[in-house]
Amino acid sequence: MTDLWAGGRRETLALRPKDFRVTRLIPTRWRDNDSYGHINNALYYEFFDTAINSYLLERLPNHPVWQTHQNFVAESGCRYLSEIGFPAPLLLAHRVARLGRSSVTYELGIFDASSIEPGPIAALGRWVHVFVDNATHKPTAIPGDVRAVLEEAMSPA
Amino acid sequence: MTDLWAGGRRETLALRPKDFRVTRLIPTRWRDNDSYGHINNALYYEFFDTAINSYLLERLPNHPVWQTHQNFVAESGCRYLSEIGFPAPLLLAHRVARLGRSSVTYELGIFDASSIEPGPIAALGRWVHVFVDNATHKPTAIPGDVRAVLEEAMSPA
Protein backbone atom coordinates (compact mmCIF):
# COMPACT_ATOMS: atom_id res chain seq x y z
CA MET A 1 0.00 0.00 0.00
CA THR A 2 1.43 3.33 -1.02
CA ASP A 3 0.99 6.59 0.84
CA LEU A 4 -1.68 8.75 -0.76
CA TRP A 5 0.43 11.78 0.14
CA ALA A 6 3.15 10.55 -2.26
CA GLY A 7 0.80 10.77 -5.25
CA GLY A 8 0.98 13.42 -7.95
CA ARG A 9 -1.74 16.01 -8.60
CA ARG A 10 -3.68 13.74 -10.94
CA GLU A 11 -3.81 10.83 -8.46
CA THR A 12 -4.72 13.20 -5.64
CA LEU A 13 -7.63 14.71 -7.55
CA ALA A 14 -8.95 11.20 -8.24
CA LEU A 15 -9.23 10.35 -4.52
CA ARG A 16 -12.69 9.54 -3.17
CA PRO A 17 -13.98 8.79 0.35
CA LYS A 18 -13.66 5.03 -0.32
CA ASP A 19 -9.88 5.47 -0.61
CA PHE A 20 -9.80 6.21 3.11
CA ARG A 21 -11.13 4.05 5.94
CA VAL A 22 -13.18 6.11 8.41
CA THR A 23 -15.66 8.86 7.54
CA ARG A 24 -17.41 11.51 9.60
CA LEU A 25 -19.73 14.38 8.69
CA ILE A 26 -18.66 17.75 10.10
CA PRO A 27 -21.07 20.71 9.77
CA THR A 28 -19.38 24.05 9.17
CA ARG A 29 -19.89 27.23 11.20
CA TRP A 30 -20.36 30.80 10.05
CA ARG A 31 -17.04 31.76 11.60
CA ASP A 32 -15.14 29.06 9.66
CA ASN A 33 -15.20 31.33 6.61
CA ASP A 34 -12.57 34.04 6.43
CA SER A 35 -12.28 37.35 4.53
CA TYR A 36 -12.20 35.43 1.25
CA GLY A 37 -15.62 33.91 1.99
CA HIS A 38 -14.35 30.34 2.15
CA ILE A 39 -13.09 28.11 4.96
CA ASN A 40 -9.86 29.42 6.41
CA ASN A 41 -6.83 27.24 5.64
CA ALA A 42 -5.89 26.77 9.32
CA LEU A 43 -9.34 25.36 10.13
CA TYR A 44 -8.67 22.26 8.05
CA TYR A 45 -6.21 21.22 10.75
CA GLU A 46 -8.88 21.61 13.42
CA PHE A 47 -11.09 19.30 11.36
CA PHE A 48 -8.28 16.74 11.07
CA ASP A 49 -7.73 16.87 14.84
CA THR A 50 -11.43 16.39 15.51
CA ALA A 51 -11.82 13.48 13.08
CA ILE A 52 -8.81 11.62 14.46
CA ASN A 53 -9.57 12.16 18.14
CA SER A 54 -13.30 11.47 17.76
CA TYR A 55 -12.61 8.11 16.17
CA LEU A 56 -10.39 7.06 19.07
CA LEU A 57 -12.70 8.50 21.75
CA GLU A 58 -15.75 6.74 20.33
CA ARG A 59 -13.99 3.37 20.17
CA LEU A 60 -12.27 3.71 23.55
CA PRO A 61 -14.41 6.15 25.52
CA ASN A 62 -13.24 5.28 29.02
CA HIS A 63 -9.77 4.02 28.26
CA PRO A 64 -7.11 4.96 30.83
CA VAL A 65 -4.92 6.22 27.96
CA TRP A 66 -6.84 9.54 28.07
CA GLN A 67 -5.48 10.12 31.56
CA THR A 68 -1.98 8.75 31.11
CA HIS A 69 -1.10 9.89 27.58
CA GLN A 70 -1.48 12.91 25.32
CA ASN A 71 -1.47 12.97 21.52
CA PHE A 72 1.12 15.50 20.39
CA VAL A 73 1.23 16.53 16.74
CA ALA A 74 4.75 16.06 15.39
CA GLU A 75 4.04 17.12 11.83
CA SER A 76 1.06 18.15 9.74
CA GLY A 77 0.44 19.14 6.14
CA CYS A 78 -2.39 19.95 3.78
CA ARG A 79 -2.89 20.40 0.03
CA TYR A 80 -5.83 22.63 -0.84
CA LEU A 81 -7.54 21.52 -4.04
CA SER A 82 -10.85 23.38 -4.24
CA GLU A 83 -12.75 25.96 -2.22
CA ILE A 84 -15.38 24.96 0.30
CA GLY A 85 -17.32 27.12 2.72
CA PHE A 86 -20.10 27.53 5.25
CA PRO A 87 -22.95 26.54 5.07
CA ALA A 88 -21.78 23.40 3.20
CA PRO A 89 -21.16 20.43 5.54
CA LEU A 90 -17.92 18.50 5.11
CA LEU A 91 -17.19 14.82 4.86
CA LEU A 92 -13.93 14.02 6.63
CA ALA A 93 -12.33 10.74 5.62
CA HIS A 94 -9.19 9.32 7.16
CA ARG A 95 -6.96 6.27 7.27
CA VAL A 96 -3.90 5.23 9.20
CA ALA A 97 -1.04 5.15 6.71
CA ARG A 98 1.75 4.10 9.08
CA LEU A 99 1.84 2.80 12.61
CA GLY A 100 5.06 2.98 14.64
CA ARG A 101 5.86 2.14 18.26
CA SER A 102 4.71 5.51 19.59
CA SER A 103 3.61 7.37 16.45
CA VAL A 104 0.78 7.18 13.93
CA THR A 105 0.69 8.74 10.49
CA TYR A 106 -2.77 9.59 9.19
CA GLU A 107 -3.91 10.65 5.73
CA LEU A 108 -7.14 12.61 5.50
CA GLY A 109 -9.47 13.78 2.77
CA ILE A 110 -12.00 16.59 2.95
CA PHE A 111 -15.04 16.51 0.67
CA ASP A 112 -17.92 18.90 0.15
CA ALA A 113 -20.97 17.07 1.50
CA SER A 114 -23.71 19.44 0.40
CA SER A 115 -25.02 16.89 -2.13
CA ILE A 116 -25.82 13.25 -1.37
CA GLU A 117 -22.91 12.24 -3.58
CA PRO A 118 -19.83 13.99 -2.13
CA GLY A 119 -17.95 16.23 -4.54
CA PRO A 120 -14.31 15.82 -5.64
CA ILE A 121 -11.65 15.97 -2.94
CA ALA A 122 -11.26 19.52 -1.60
CA ALA A 123 -8.14 18.89 0.47
CA LEU A 124 -5.68 16.12 1.26
CA GLY A 125 -4.04 16.12 4.67
CA ARG A 126 -1.21 14.34 6.43
CA TRP A 127 -0.85 14.18 10.19
CA VAL A 128 1.66 12.55 12.54
CA HIS A 129 0.58 11.97 16.12
CA VAL A 130 3.02 10.90 18.83
CA PHE A 131 1.73 9.36 22.05
CA VAL A 132 3.54 11.02 24.94
CA ASP A 133 3.45 10.36 28.64
CA ASN A 134 1.18 12.84 30.36
CA ALA A 135 3.77 13.73 33.01
CA THR A 136 7.08 13.70 31.14
CA HIS A 137 5.85 14.62 27.63
CA LYS A 138 8.23 11.94 26.28
CA PRO A 139 7.17 9.47 23.54
CA THR A 140 5.86 6.20 24.90
CA ALA A 141 4.60 2.94 23.35
CA ILE A 142 1.00 2.91 22.14
CA PRO A 143 -0.98 0.52 24.39
CA GLY A 144 -2.05 -2.75 22.72
CA ASP A 145 -5.79 -2.14 22.59
CA VAL A 146 -5.35 1.40 21.22
CA ARG A 147 -3.04 -0.10 18.63
CA ALA A 148 -5.73 -2.57 17.61
CA VAL A 149 -8.22 0.24 17.01
CA LEU A 150 -5.64 2.10 14.92
CA GLU A 151 -4.94 -1.04 12.88
CA GLU A 152 -8.64 -1.27 12.00
CA ALA A 153 -8.29 2.16 10.39
CA MET A 154 -5.23 1.12 8.43
CA SER A 155 -6.47 0.71 4.91
CA PRO A 156 -9.46 0.30 2.68
CA ALA A 157 -10.70 -3.27 2.95
CA MET B 1 -44.37 37.43 26.37
CA THR B 2 -41.47 38.45 28.58
CA ASP B 3 -37.83 38.36 27.62
CA LEU B 4 -36.11 35.26 28.96
CA TRP B 5 -33.01 37.41 29.51
CA ALA B 6 -34.90 39.43 32.15
CA GLY B 7 -35.43 36.37 34.34
CA GLY B 8 -33.59 35.67 37.59
CA ARG B 9 -31.21 32.78 38.14
CA ARG B 10 -33.97 30.40 39.19
CA GLU B 11 -36.09 31.06 36.07
CA THR B 12 -33.03 30.82 33.87
CA LEU B 13 -32.01 27.44 35.26
CA ALA B 14 -35.54 26.16 34.60
CA LEU B 15 -35.35 26.92 30.84
CA ARG B 16 -35.68 23.98 28.47
CA PRO B 17 -35.42 23.71 24.65
CA LYS B 18 -39.23 24.03 24.34
CA ASP B 19 -38.99 27.57 25.76
CA PHE B 20 -37.29 28.58 22.52
CA ARG B 21 -38.55 28.17 18.97
CA VAL B 22 -35.86 26.74 16.68
CA THR B 23 -33.38 24.00 17.56
CA ARG B 24 -30.23 22.74 15.90
CA LEU B 25 -27.65 20.11 16.87
CA ILE B 26 -24.05 21.35 16.75
CA PRO B 27 -21.24 18.80 17.20
CA THR B 28 -18.22 20.11 19.09
CA ARG B 29 -14.61 20.00 17.93
CA TRP B 30 -11.47 19.07 19.82
CA ARG B 31 -10.20 22.63 19.53
CA ASP B 32 -13.40 24.09 21.11
CA ASN B 33 -12.01 23.11 24.52
CA ASP B 34 -9.52 25.46 26.12
CA SER B 35 -6.87 25.08 28.83
CA TYR B 36 -9.59 24.38 31.38
CA GLY B 37 -10.76 21.37 29.37
CA HIS B 38 -14.20 22.79 28.60
CA ILE B 39 -15.62 24.87 25.77
CA ASN B 40 -14.05 28.31 25.64
CA ASN B 41 -16.43 31.12 26.58
CA ALA B 42 -15.93 33.02 23.29
CA LEU B 43 -16.97 29.98 21.26
CA TYR B 44 -20.53 30.23 22.53
CA TYR B 45 -20.87 33.36 20.42
CA GLU B 46 -19.70 31.47 17.33
CA PHE B 47 -22.43 28.92 18.04
CA PHE B 48 -25.04 31.67 18.37
CA ASP B 49 -23.92 33.18 15.05
CA THR B 50 -24.10 29.82 13.33
CA ALA B 51 -27.54 28.95 14.69
CA ILE B 52 -29.04 32.30 13.72
CA ASN B 53 -27.51 32.51 10.26
CA SER B 54 -28.16 28.86 9.43
CA TYR B 55 -31.86 29.25 10.19
CA LEU B 56 -32.14 32.21 7.81
CA LEU B 57 -29.98 30.64 5.11
CA GLU B 58 -31.97 27.42 5.13
CA ARG B 59 -35.29 29.22 4.87
CA LEU B 60 -34.13 31.75 2.29
CA PRO B 61 -31.19 30.10 0.53
CA ASN B 62 -31.10 32.20 -2.62
CA HIS B 63 -32.62 35.40 -1.31
CA PRO B 64 -31.11 38.62 -2.74
CA VAL B 65 -30.71 39.89 0.85
CA TRP B 66 -27.45 37.91 1.11
CA GLN B 67 -25.98 40.13 -1.61
CA THR B 68 -27.52 43.46 -0.60
CA HIS B 69 -27.38 43.29 3.21
CA GLN B 70 -25.08 42.20 5.98
CA ASN B 71 -26.03 41.18 9.53
CA PHE B 72 -23.98 43.25 11.94
CA VAL B 73 -23.96 42.34 15.62
CA ALA B 74 -24.87 45.39 17.71
CA GLU B 75 -24.80 43.72 21.09
CA SER B 76 -24.28 40.24 22.50
CA GLY B 77 -24.28 38.65 25.92
CA CYS B 78 -24.06 35.26 27.56
CA ARG B 79 -24.62 33.75 31.01
CA TYR B 80 -22.64 30.58 31.62
CA LEU B 81 -24.53 28.14 33.82
CA SER B 82 -22.72 24.81 33.63
CA GLU B 83 -19.63 23.39 31.93
CA ILE B 84 -19.84 21.57 28.63
CA GLY B 85 -17.07 20.25 26.44
CA PHE B 86 -15.91 18.20 23.47
CA PRO B 87 -16.83 15.47 22.60
CA ALA B 88 -20.39 16.25 23.80
CA PRO B 89 -22.65 17.61 21.01
CA LEU B 90 -24.69 20.72 21.77
CA LEU B 91 -28.31 21.54 21.22
CA LEU B 92 -28.71 25.17 20.24
CA ALA B 93 -32.19 26.61 20.73
CA HIS B 94 -33.21 30.11 19.77
CA ARG B 95 -36.18 32.42 19.46
CA VAL B 96 -36.75 35.93 18.21
CA ALA B 97 -37.56 38.03 21.28
CA ARG B 98 -38.02 41.40 19.55
CA LEU B 99 -38.32 42.48 15.96
CA GLY B 100 -37.69 46.12 14.99
CA ARG B 101 -37.54 47.90 11.64
CA SER B 102 -33.90 46.99 11.00
CA SER B 103 -32.92 45.01 14.10
CA VAL B 104 -33.71 41.62 15.61
CA THR B 105 -33.13 40.53 19.20
CA TYR B 106 -32.58 36.82 19.69
CA GLU B 107 -32.47 34.77 22.86
CA LEU B 108 -30.56 31.49 22.74
CA GLY B 109 -30.09 28.47 24.94
CA ILE B 110 -27.27 25.92 24.84
CA PHE B 111 -27.88 22.40 26.13
CA ASP B 112 -25.63 19.37 26.47
CA ALA B 113 -26.96 16.89 23.91
CA SER B 114 -24.89 13.84 24.82
CA SER B 115 -27.99 12.04 26.11
CA ILE B 116 -31.28 11.62 24.23
CA GLU B 117 -32.92 13.89 26.79
CA PRO B 118 -30.94 17.16 26.72
CA GLY B 119 -29.46 18.22 30.07
CA PRO B 120 -30.26 21.45 31.96
CA ILE B 121 -29.47 24.72 30.23
CA ALA B 122 -25.70 25.29 30.04
CA ALA B 123 -25.83 28.88 28.80
CA LEU B 124 -28.35 31.60 27.98
CA GLY B 125 -27.48 34.08 25.25
CA ARG B 126 -28.79 37.35 23.92
CA TRP B 127 -27.94 38.69 20.49
CA VAL B 128 -28.94 41.83 18.57
CA HIS B 129 -28.51 41.76 14.80
CA VAL B 130 -28.88 44.89 12.67
CA PHE B 131 -29.46 44.58 8.95
CA VAL B 132 -27.14 47.01 7.20
CA ASP B 133 -26.78 47.95 3.57
CA ASN B 134 -23.86 46.09 2.04
CA ALA B 135 -22.37 49.25 0.51
CA THR B 136 -22.98 51.94 3.13
CA HIS B 137 -23.01 49.77 6.28
CA LYS B 138 -26.01 51.84 7.46
CA PRO B 139 -29.10 50.21 9.05
CA THR B 140 -31.85 49.46 6.57
CA ALA B 141 -35.36 48.00 6.81
CA ILE B 142 -35.61 44.21 6.95
CA PRO B 143 -37.27 43.01 3.69
CA GLY B 144 -40.82 41.69 4.10
CA ASP B 145 -40.16 38.03 3.36
CA VAL B 146 -37.14 37.92 5.68
CA ARG B 147 -39.35 39.52 8.29
CA ALA B 148 -41.94 36.79 7.86
CA VAL B 149 -39.34 34.09 8.51
CA LEU B 150 -38.17 35.93 11.62
CA GLU B 151 -41.77 36.21 12.86
CA GLU B 152 -42.11 32.43 12.61
CA ALA B 153 -39.27 32.17 15.13
CA MET B 154 -40.89 34.64 17.47
CA SER B 155 -42.21 32.50 20.28
CA PRO B 156 -43.06 29.01 21.43
CA ALA B 157 -46.33 27.95 19.81
Place this chain on the structure above:
Amino acid sequence: MTDLWAGGRRETLALRPKDFRVTRLIPTRWRDNDSYGHINNALYYEFFDTAINSYLLERLPNHPVWQTHQNFVAESGCRYLSEIGFPAPLLLAHRVARLGRSSVTYELGIFDASSIEPGPIAALGRWVHVFVDNATHKPTAIPGDVRAVLEEAMSPA
Protein backbone atom coordinates in the same frame (compact mmCIF):
# COMPACT_ATOMS: atom_id res chain seq x y z
CA MET C 1 -18.40 55.46 40.83
CA THR C 2 -21.03 54.32 38.37
CA ASP C 3 -20.72 51.34 36.07
CA LEU C 4 -19.79 52.37 32.54
CA TRP C 5 -22.04 49.57 31.30
CA ALA C 6 -25.09 51.40 32.73
CA GLY C 7 -24.50 54.43 30.49
CA GLY C 8 -26.61 55.33 27.47
CA ARG C 9 -25.34 55.37 23.91
CA ARG C 10 -24.12 58.97 24.13
CA GLU C 11 -22.07 58.36 27.30
CA THR C 12 -20.69 55.12 25.86
CA LEU C 13 -19.51 56.80 22.66
CA ALA C 14 -17.71 59.44 24.74
CA LEU C 15 -15.55 56.84 26.56
CA ARG C 16 -11.79 57.11 26.11
CA PRO C 17 -8.89 54.90 27.33
CA LYS C 18 -8.40 57.17 30.37
CA ASP C 19 -11.88 56.15 31.61
CA PHE C 20 -10.46 52.70 32.25
CA ARG C 21 -7.45 51.76 34.37
CA VAL C 22 -5.17 49.30 32.56
CA THR C 23 -4.23 49.37 28.88
CA ARG C 24 -2.57 46.89 26.57
CA LEU C 25 -1.82 46.91 22.85
CA ILE C 26 -3.03 43.80 21.00
CA PRO C 27 -1.97 43.31 17.37
CA THR C 28 -4.61 41.72 15.16
CA ARG C 29 -4.15 38.65 12.97
CA TRP C 30 -5.28 38.01 9.41
CA ARG C 31 -7.66 35.31 10.63
CA ASP C 32 -9.39 37.71 13.10
CA ASN C 33 -11.36 39.14 10.18
CA ASP C 34 -14.42 37.25 9.04
CA SER C 35 -16.47 37.15 5.81
CA TYR C 36 -17.48 40.77 6.36
CA GLY C 37 -13.82 41.84 6.31
CA HIS C 38 -13.81 43.09 9.91
CA ILE C 39 -12.99 41.50 13.24
CA ASN C 40 -15.44 38.75 14.10
CA ASN C 41 -17.74 39.58 17.01
CA ALA C 42 -16.74 36.49 19.05
CA LEU C 43 -13.07 37.47 18.91
CA TYR C 44 -13.70 40.50 21.11
CA TYR C 45 -14.27 38.09 23.97
CA GLU C 46 -10.90 36.42 23.32
CA PHE C 47 -9.32 39.89 23.55
CA PHE C 48 -11.11 40.57 26.85
CA ASP C 49 -9.90 37.24 28.24
CA THR C 50 -6.33 37.94 27.18
CA ALA C 51 -6.28 41.47 28.62
CA ILE C 52 -7.68 40.38 31.97
CA ASN C 53 -5.52 37.28 32.38
CA SER C 54 -2.35 38.98 31.14
CA TYR C 55 -2.70 41.73 33.71
CA LEU C 56 -2.95 39.21 36.55
CA LEU C 57 -0.20 36.95 35.21
CA GLU C 58 2.23 39.82 34.81
CA ARG C 59 1.62 41.09 38.33
CA LEU C 60 1.60 37.66 39.94
CA PRO C 61 3.61 35.45 37.60
CA ASN C 62 4.45 32.62 40.00
CA HIS C 63 1.52 32.90 42.36
CA PRO C 64 0.17 29.56 43.64
CA VAL C 65 -3.33 30.70 42.63
CA TRP C 66 -2.59 29.56 39.05
CA GLN C 67 -2.33 25.98 40.34
CA THR C 68 -5.11 26.04 42.92
CA HIS C 69 -7.76 28.18 41.20
CA GLN C 70 -9.34 28.68 37.80
CA ASN C 71 -11.07 31.80 36.49
CA PHE C 72 -14.49 30.80 35.18
CA VAL C 73 -16.53 33.28 33.18
CA ALA C 74 -20.00 33.64 34.71
CA GLU C 75 -21.30 36.29 32.34
CA SER C 76 -20.01 38.36 29.44
CA GLY C 77 -21.41 41.03 27.17
CA CYS C 78 -20.30 43.40 24.43
CA ARG C 79 -21.69 46.42 22.60
CA TYR C 80 -20.22 46.89 19.14
CA LEU C 81 -19.91 50.56 18.23
CA SER C 82 -17.71 50.78 15.13
CA GLU C 83 -15.94 48.39 12.80
CA ILE C 84 -12.27 47.53 13.26
CA GLY C 85 -10.13 45.02 11.41
CA PHE C 86 -6.76 43.53 10.64
CA PRO C 87 -4.15 44.93 10.12
CA ALA C 88 -5.09 47.66 12.64
CA PRO C 89 -3.72 47.00 16.15
CA LEU C 90 -6.13 47.37 19.07
CA LEU C 91 -5.83 49.15 22.36
CA LEU C 92 -7.56 47.16 25.09
CA ALA C 93 -8.45 49.13 28.19
CA HIS C 94 -10.01 47.64 31.29
CA ARG C 95 -10.98 48.41 34.86
CA VAL C 96 -12.41 46.46 37.74
CA ALA C 97 -15.95 47.73 38.28
CA ARG C 98 -16.94 45.49 41.20
CA LEU C 99 -15.05 43.17 43.46
CA GLY C 100 -16.89 40.51 45.45
CA ARG C 101 -15.69 37.69 47.70
CA SER C 102 -15.08 35.27 44.83
CA SER C 103 -16.10 37.27 41.76
CA VAL C 104 -14.78 40.25 39.80
CA THR C 105 -16.71 42.38 37.33
CA TYR C 106 -14.61 44.03 34.64
CA GLU C 107 -15.50 46.70 32.11
CA LEU C 108 -13.44 46.85 28.95
CA GLY C 109 -13.01 49.21 26.02
CA ILE C 110 -11.58 48.42 22.61
CA PHE C 111 -10.02 51.21 20.55
CA ASP C 112 -8.49 51.28 17.08
CA ALA C 113 -4.78 51.91 17.67
CA SER C 114 -3.64 52.45 14.10
CA SER C 115 -2.94 56.14 14.79
CA ILE C 116 -0.88 57.51 17.70
CA GLU C 117 -4.07 59.01 19.11
CA PRO C 118 -6.50 56.10 19.56
CA GLY C 119 -9.82 56.49 17.74
CA PRO C 120 -13.29 56.57 19.37
CA ILE C 121 -14.37 53.52 21.33
CA ALA C 122 -15.09 50.58 19.02
CA ALA C 123 -16.62 48.29 21.64
CA LEU C 124 -17.56 48.27 25.31
CA GLY C 125 -17.41 44.98 27.17
CA ARG C 126 -18.50 43.59 30.49
CA TRP C 127 -17.06 40.44 32.03
CA VAL C 128 -17.68 38.57 35.29
CA HIS C 129 -14.97 36.19 36.46
CA VAL C 130 -15.51 33.77 39.34
CA PHE C 131 -12.52 32.22 41.09
CA VAL C 132 -13.21 28.52 41.49
CA ASP C 133 -11.28 25.80 43.23
CA ASN C 134 -9.27 23.79 40.69
CA ALA C 135 -10.52 20.45 42.01
CA THR C 136 -14.15 21.08 42.91
CA HIS C 137 -14.97 23.88 40.43
CA LYS C 138 -16.83 25.63 43.28
CA PRO C 139 -16.48 29.39 43.95
CA THR C 140 -13.84 30.22 46.51
CA ALA C 141 -12.56 33.43 48.14
CA ILE C 142 -10.05 35.45 46.12
CA PRO C 143 -6.68 35.32 47.97
CA GLY C 144 -5.61 38.58 49.62
CA ASP C 145 -2.67 39.44 47.38
CA VAL C 146 -4.65 38.73 44.21
CA ARG C 147 -7.37 40.95 45.64
CA ALA C 148 -4.85 43.76 46.16
CA VAL C 149 -3.82 43.61 42.51
CA LEU C 150 -7.46 43.71 41.43
CA GLU C 151 -8.09 46.72 43.68
CA GLU C 152 -5.30 48.60 41.91
CA ALA C 153 -7.31 48.18 38.69
CA MET C 154 -10.48 49.44 40.31
CA SER C 155 -10.92 52.90 38.92
CA PRO C 156 -9.25 55.78 37.15
CA ALA C 157 -6.95 57.54 39.61
Place this chain on the structure above:
Amino acid sequence: MTDLWAGGRRETLALRPKDFRVTRLIPTRWRDNDSYGHINNALYYEFFDTAINSYLLERLPNHPVWQTHQNFVAESGCRYLSEIGFPAPLLLAHRVARLGRSSVTYELGIFDASSIEPGPIAALGRWVHVFVDNATHKPTAIPGDVRAVLEEAMSPA
Protein backbone atom coordinates in the same frame (compact mmCIF):
# COMPACT_ATOMS: atom_id res chain seq x y z
CA MET D 1 20.50 28.00 -1.58
CA THR D 2 18.80 24.87 -0.33
CA ASP D 3 15.31 24.66 1.07
CA LEU D 4 15.31 24.57 4.86
CA TRP D 5 12.36 22.21 4.66
CA ALA D 6 14.57 19.58 3.00
CA GLY D 7 16.87 19.39 6.04
CA GLY D 8 16.99 16.49 8.50
CA ARG D 9 16.05 16.77 12.16
CA ARG D 10 19.52 17.83 13.21
CA GLU D 11 19.73 20.68 10.68
CA THR D 12 16.20 21.77 11.53
CA LEU D 13 16.93 21.97 15.26
CA ALA D 14 19.96 24.14 14.51
CA LEU D 15 17.90 26.83 12.72
CA ARG D 16 17.94 30.31 14.23
CA PRO D 17 16.09 33.52 13.31
CA LYS D 18 19.07 34.69 11.23
CA ASP D 19 18.50 31.74 8.87
CA PHE D 20 15.31 33.44 7.73
CA ARG D 21 14.91 36.95 6.33
CA VAL D 22 11.99 38.79 7.97
CA THR D 23 11.07 38.70 11.66
CA ARG D 24 8.01 39.80 13.59
CA LEU D 25 7.00 39.55 17.24
CA ILE D 26 3.55 38.04 17.80
CA PRO D 27 2.06 38.12 21.32
CA THR D 28 0.00 35.08 22.23
CA ARG D 29 -3.55 35.07 23.56
CA TRP D 30 -5.10 33.09 26.37
CA ARG D 31 -7.29 31.23 23.90
CA ASP D 32 -4.29 30.11 21.78
CA ASN D 33 -3.64 27.37 24.34
CA ASP D 34 -5.69 24.21 24.05
CA SER D 35 -6.61 21.39 26.47
CA TYR D 36 -2.96 20.39 26.65
CA GLY D 37 -2.03 23.85 27.97
CA HIS D 38 0.14 24.74 24.97
CA ILE D 39 -0.52 26.50 21.68
CA ASN D 40 -2.87 24.50 19.49
CA ASN D 41 -1.23 23.03 16.41
CA ALA D 42 -3.68 24.69 13.96
CA LEU D 43 -2.85 28.14 15.34
CA TYR D 44 0.68 27.96 13.94
CA TYR D 45 -0.88 28.29 10.51
CA GLU D 46 -2.74 31.44 11.57
CA PHE D 47 0.61 32.86 12.69
CA PHE D 48 2.19 31.99 9.34
CA ASP D 49 -0.68 33.67 7.49
CA THR D 50 -0.36 36.80 9.62
CA ALA D 51 3.43 37.05 9.25
CA ILE D 52 3.31 36.65 5.47
CA ASN D 53 0.39 38.99 4.86
CA SER D 54 1.60 41.63 7.30
CA TYR D 55 4.96 41.85 5.56
CA LEU D 56 3.30 42.48 2.19
CA LEU D 57 0.69 44.87 3.59
CA GLU D 58 3.31 46.97 5.37
CA ARG D 59 5.48 47.25 2.27
CA LEU D 60 2.60 47.82 -0.14
CA PRO D 61 -0.22 49.27 1.97
CA ASN D 62 -2.28 50.85 -0.78
CA HIS D 63 -1.31 48.65 -3.67
CA PRO D 64 -4.15 47.85 -6.11
CA VAL D 65 -3.23 44.15 -5.83
CA TRP D 66 -5.30 43.98 -2.61
CA GLN D 67 -8.40 44.74 -4.69
CA THR D 68 -7.59 42.74 -7.80
CA HIS D 69 -5.95 39.62 -6.35
CA GLN D 70 -6.33 37.19 -3.48
CA ASN D 71 -3.65 35.00 -1.91
CA PHE D 72 -4.88 31.43 -1.88
CA VAL D 73 -2.97 28.80 0.08
CA ALA D 74 -2.13 25.86 -2.16
CA GLU D 75 -0.17 23.85 0.37
CA SER D 76 0.99 24.22 3.95
CA GLY D 77 2.99 22.14 6.40
CA CYS D 78 4.52 22.35 9.85
CA ARG D 79 6.97 20.37 11.98
CA TYR D 80 6.46 20.85 15.70
CA LEU D 81 9.74 20.72 17.61
CA SER D 82 9.05 22.00 21.10
CA GLU D 83 6.07 23.22 23.13
CA ILE D 84 5.28 26.90 23.46
CA GLY D 85 2.31 28.60 25.07
CA PHE D 86 0.57 31.72 26.30
CA PRO D 87 1.72 34.01 27.85
CA ALA D 88 5.06 33.66 26.00
CA PRO D 89 5.32 35.92 22.94
CA LEU D 90 6.53 34.37 19.69
CA LEU D 91 9.12 35.44 17.21
CA LEU D 92 7.97 34.60 13.69
CA ALA D 93 10.73 34.47 11.09
CA HIS D 94 10.19 33.86 7.40
CA ARG D 95 11.90 33.84 4.04
CA VAL D 96 10.83 33.34 0.46
CA ALA D 97 12.29 30.01 -0.63
CA ARG D 98 10.95 29.93 -4.20
CA LEU D 99 9.29 32.48 -6.41
CA GLY D 100 7.29 31.35 -9.46
CA ARG D 101 5.15 33.24 -11.97
CA SER D 102 2.04 33.20 -9.77
CA SER D 103 3.17 31.31 -6.67
CA VAL D 104 5.48 31.90 -3.73
CA THR D 105 6.92 29.29 -1.39
CA TYR D 106 7.72 30.52 2.10
CA GLU D 107 9.63 28.85 4.91
CA LEU D 108 8.89 30.00 8.43
CA GLY D 109 10.35 29.50 11.89
CA ILE D 110 8.63 30.01 15.23
CA PHE D 111 10.72 30.83 18.30
CA ASP D 112 9.82 31.38 21.95
CA ALA D 113 10.50 35.08 22.55
CA SER D 114 10.03 35.21 26.31
CA SER D 115 13.73 35.87 26.83
CA ILE D 116 15.81 38.55 25.08
CA GLU D 117 17.70 35.79 23.29
CA PRO D 118 15.07 33.71 21.45
CA GLY D 119 15.04 30.01 22.36
CA PRO D 120 15.64 27.10 19.94
CA ILE D 121 13.25 26.73 17.00
CA ALA D 122 9.82 25.58 18.18
CA ALA D 123 8.36 24.90 14.74
CA LEU D 124 9.35 24.97 11.08
CA GLY D 125 6.70 25.80 8.52
CA ARG D 126 6.27 25.68 4.77
CA TRP D 127 3.62 27.63 2.90
CA VAL D 128 2.71 28.00 -0.77
CA HIS D 129 0.67 31.04 -1.77
CA VAL D 130 -0.87 31.40 -5.22
CA PHE D 131 -1.96 34.81 -6.45
CA VAL D 132 -5.41 34.44 -7.99
CA ASP D 133 -7.61 36.90 -9.80
CA ASN D 134 -10.26 38.24 -7.45
CA ALA D 135 -13.10 37.57 -9.90
CA THR D 136 -12.17 34.26 -11.55
CA HIS D 137 -10.11 32.70 -8.72
CA LYS D 138 -7.62 31.57 -11.40
CA PRO D 139 -3.82 31.90 -10.93
CA THR D 140 -2.40 35.08 -12.35
CA ALA D 141 1.09 36.59 -12.65
CA ILE D 142 2.45 38.37 -9.59
CA PRO D 143 2.72 42.12 -10.42
CA GLY D 144 6.28 43.43 -10.81
CA ASP D 145 6.44 45.60 -7.70
CA VAL D 146 4.94 42.89 -5.49
CA ARG D 147 7.53 40.55 -6.95
CA ALA D 148 10.30 42.98 -6.01
CA VAL D 149 9.16 43.01 -2.38
CA LEU D 150 9.07 39.21 -2.34
CA GLU D 151 12.58 39.06 -3.79
CA GLU D 152 13.84 41.17 -0.90
CA ALA D 153 12.63 38.43 1.43
CA MET D 154 14.36 35.74 -0.58
CA SER D 155 17.32 34.79 1.53
CA PRO D 156 19.54 35.75 4.42
CA ALA D 157 21.91 38.50 3.29
